[in-house]
Amino acid sequence: MTRIVRTVAELREQVRAWKDAGERVGLIPTMGALHDGHLSLVRLAQTKVARTVASVFVNPKQFAPHEDFDAYPRGEARDAELLDSVGCDLLFAPGPAEMYPQGFSTTINLTGVSEPLEGAARPQFFGGVATVVTKLLIQAQPDIAVFGEKDYQQLQVIRRVTRDLDLPVEIVGAPTARAQDGLALSSRNAYLSPEERAAAVALPNAMKAAIAAVQAGERVETAEAAGKAALAAAGFRQVDYFDFRDADDLSRLGPDALHGAKARLLAAAWLGKTRLIDNMDA
Amino acid sequence: MTRIVRTVAELREQVRAWKDAGERVGLIPTMGALHDGHLSLVRLAQTKVARTVASVFVNPKQFAPHEDFDAYPRGEARDAELLDSVGCDLLFAPGPAEMYPQGFSTTINLTGVSEPLEGAARPQFFGGVATVVTKLLIQAQPDIAVFGEKDYQQLQVIRRVTRDLDLPVEIVGAPTARAQDGLALSSRNAYLSPEERAAAVALPNAMKAAIAAVQAGERVETAEAAGKAALAAAGFRQVDYFDFRDADDLSRLGPDALHGAKARLLAAAWLGKTRLIDNMDA
Numbered sequence: 194m195t196r197i198v199r200t201v202a203e204l205r206e207q208v209r210a211w212k213d214a215g216e217r218v219g220l221i222p223t224m225g226a227l228h229d230g231h232l233s234l235v236r237l238a239q240t241k242v243a244r245t246v247a248s249v250f251v252n253p254k255q256f257a258p259h260e261d262f263d264a265y266p267r268g269e270a271r272d273a274e275l276l277d278s279v280g281c282d283l284l285f286a287p288g289p290a291e292m293y294p295q296g297f298s299t300t301i302n303l304t305g306v307s308e309p310l311e312g313a314a315r316p317q318f319f320g321g322v323a324t325v326v327t328k329l330l331i332q333a334q335p336d337i338a339v340f341g342e343k344d345y346q347q348l349q350v351i352r353r354v355t356r357d358l359d360l361p362v363e364i365v366g367a368p369t370a371r372a373q374d375g376l377a378l379s380s381r382n383a384y385l386s387p388e389e390r391a392a393a394v395a396l397p398n399a400m401k402a403a404i405a406a407v408q409a410g411e412r413v414e415t416a417e418a419a420g421k422a423a424l425a426a427a428g429f430r431q432v433d434y435f436d437f438r439d440a441d442d443l444s445r446l447g448p449d450a451l452h453g454a455k456a457r458l459l460a461a462a463w464l465g466k467t468r469l470i471d472n473m474d475a
Numbered sequence: 476m477t478r479i480v481r482t483v484a485e486l487r488e489q490v491r492a493w494k495d496a497g498e499r500v501g502l503i504p505t506m507g508a509l510h511d512g513h514l515s516l517v518r519l520a521q522t523k524v525a526r527t528v529a530s531v532f533v534n535p536k537q538f539a540p541h542e543d544f545d546a547y548p549r550g551e552a553r554d555a556e557l558l559d560s561v562g563c564d565l566l567f568a569p570g571p572a573e574m575y576p577q578g579f580s581t582t583i584n585l586t587g588v589s590e591p592l593e594g595a596a597r598p599q600f601f602g603g604v605a606t607v608v609t610k611l612l613i614q615a616q617p618d619i620a621v622f623g624e625k626d627y628q629q630l631q632v633i634r635r636v637t638r639d640l641d642l643p644v645e646i647v648g649a650p651t652a653r654a655q656d657g658l659a660l661s662s663r664n665a666y667l668s669p670e671e672r673a674a675a676v677a678l679p680n681a682m683k684a685a686i687a688a689v690q691a692g693e694r695v696e697t698a699e700a701a702g703k704a705a706l707a708a709a710g711f712r713q714v715d716y717f718d719f720r721d722a723d724d725l726s727r728l729g730p731d732a733l734h735g736a737k738a739r740l741l742a743a744a745w746l747g748k749t750r751l752i753d754n755m756d757a
Contacts, residue, residue, distance in 0.1 A: 327640060
C-alpha cells in the first residue's frame with residue numbers, strides 16, 4: 194500500500210533514505226480528488242525516477258473567499274487507493290497547520306507570466322500557487338516535479354519561480370489527459386450536470402476549430418471571436434478568455450499571425466456554476 | 476587565500492564536496508564593505524561549523540530609487556583580504572546577472588514583523604531582503620546562516636521567512652560589534668564626517684539611558700520621548716523611530732511597562748545625510 198505521511202519531518206526522512214540509496218525522487222503536487230489525469234503524471238514520473246511522492250493539499254491560499262474552497266471535492270481514502278493502483282510510493286497529506294502554522298506571514302508573488310488570463314480573473318491565485326508549490330519543493334526536495342499542462346499558466350508560473358529562486362529541481366510538464374470526447378479531465382468536472390457535461394465538449398471543439406482556422410490563414414482576432422461565439426451558442430454563460438498567446442510568457446500575439454514558432458490557445462469559460470479551463474498547442 | 480567563486484554552480488559544487496566529506500557549512504551573507512562586525516559573524520560561524528562561506532552582493536532590490544545603491548561602498552579586494560585574515564573558506568561574489576537573470580519576476584513578501592520600523596520607512600526593503608536571502612540560502616544550502624543583530628528586524632524577518640518556507644537551515648543571530656565608544660559598527664559609518672562621527676555616539680548613549688530609565692520604573696513613552704530629545708540635542712536632524720518593541724514580532728508595547736520577559740529598543744536616526752540604526756536588548 195502507498196504509505197501516507199502527514200509531517201514534513203517524515204516526508205524528508207523518507208526522501209533522504211531513498212536518495213542515500215541512490216534513488217531519484219519525483220514529486221507530483223495535487224489538490225486530491227484524483228482522476229486519470231493525475232495518475233498519468235505519476236506514470237510519467239515513474240519513467241524518469243525510481244520513487245514517486247504525490248502530495249494532496251487543498252491549498253486555501255489559492256482560493257478567494259467567494260470561490261469553491263469548501264466545496265472542492267475531497268476524499269483521501271479513494272485518492273490513496275488510486276495512487277496505490279499505479280504504484281506511487283508515498284502520499285504526503287499535510288493538514289493546514291503543518292503547511293501554514295500560526296504566525297505564517299510569507300507570500301511569493303510574481304509579475305509577468307502570472308498577470309494575464311487566470312491572474313486577471315483570480316488576483317490572489319498565483320501568489321497562493323507559487324507559495325505552496327515553493328514550500329512543497331523545499332519540503333520534499335525532489336529531483337523532478339511533474340505538473341499537468343492542463344493548468345498551463347500555472348506550469349509556466351512554476352517554471353519561472355523555480356528558476357528565479359534557484360530551486361534545484363527539474364520541472365516536467367505532462368500532456369493533458371482527456372475524456373473520449375475530448376474534454377480535459379478536471380476535478381471540477383464533477384460539478385457538471387449530465388446536460389452540462391454533454392455541452393462541455395464544445396470547449397475543446399471550439400479550440401480545435403480556432404487553431405485549424407488560424408493555421409489555414411484566418412486572422413487571430415477573427416478566430417478568437419468565432420470561438421467565443423461557438424461557446425455562447427453551446428450554452429456557456431460567460432467566456433473569461435479565449436486567447437492565442439506566446440507559449441512561454443503568455444504575452445499577447447499580434448492580430449494577424451502566430452508570431453514565431455511557439456503559440457498556445459488558452460480558454461476559460463463558465464457552464465452554469467462551473468468554470469472550465471483548457472489550452473492547446475497552437 | 477580565500478577562494479572566490481561567482482556562479483551558483485561553482486558554489487554548490489564546493490558546498491556539496493564539503494558536505495560529502497562530512498563537514499558542516501555556514502553561510503554569512505553580506506553586502507561587502509566588510510568591517511570587524513562582519514568578521515565577528517565569520518568567527519561565530521567557525522565555532523559551529525567546519526567550513527564558512529561569505530557572500531558579497533549589493534542587492535539592488537532592497538534599495539529604493541532615491542537611496543544609496545550607487546554610493547554604497549564597494550571594494551572586493553579588501554573584502555577578500557579581510558575574509559582571508561579570519562580563515563573564511565569561500566567568498567561567493569555573484570554579479571547582478573547571476574542573481575537576477577533576464578526575466579526575473581519573483582518577490583517574497585512578508586506581513587507582520589516586516590511592516591513597522593524599517594518596513595514603514597523603507598517600503599520595498601524587506602521584500603528585497605527576503606528575496607535575496609531566500610535565494611542565497613537555496614543557492615548555498617548551508618547548515619547554518621549567521622546574521623548580525625545590528626539589523627535586528629532583518630534578523631527577525633529572515634527567521635520568519637526561513638520557518639515559513641521550511642528552509643532546512645539554522646538561523647544564528649550574532650551580537651552587534653561596537654566601536655570603543657559604543658557606536659555600532661556599520662558600513663554606512665564611512666559616510667560620516669569626523670564631526671558627525673563624534674556626535675554619533677549619542678545614539679547608543681541615548682538608548683542605554685532609555686533602557687536604564689525604564690528598568691528603574693520610568694514609563695516607556697516618557698523614556699522614548701527623552702531619547703528622541705537627546706538625539707535632537709546632539710545634532711541628529713530626524714529620528715525615524717526610537718521604540719521599545721516586543722523582541723519577537725516587533726509589535727508595540729503597552730505604555731507603562733515592558734510586557735513579558737522579552738523587549739527590544741530599536742532606533743533609526745539621521746545625522747546629516749547618513750541614516751544610522753541600532754537596537755539593544757531591553
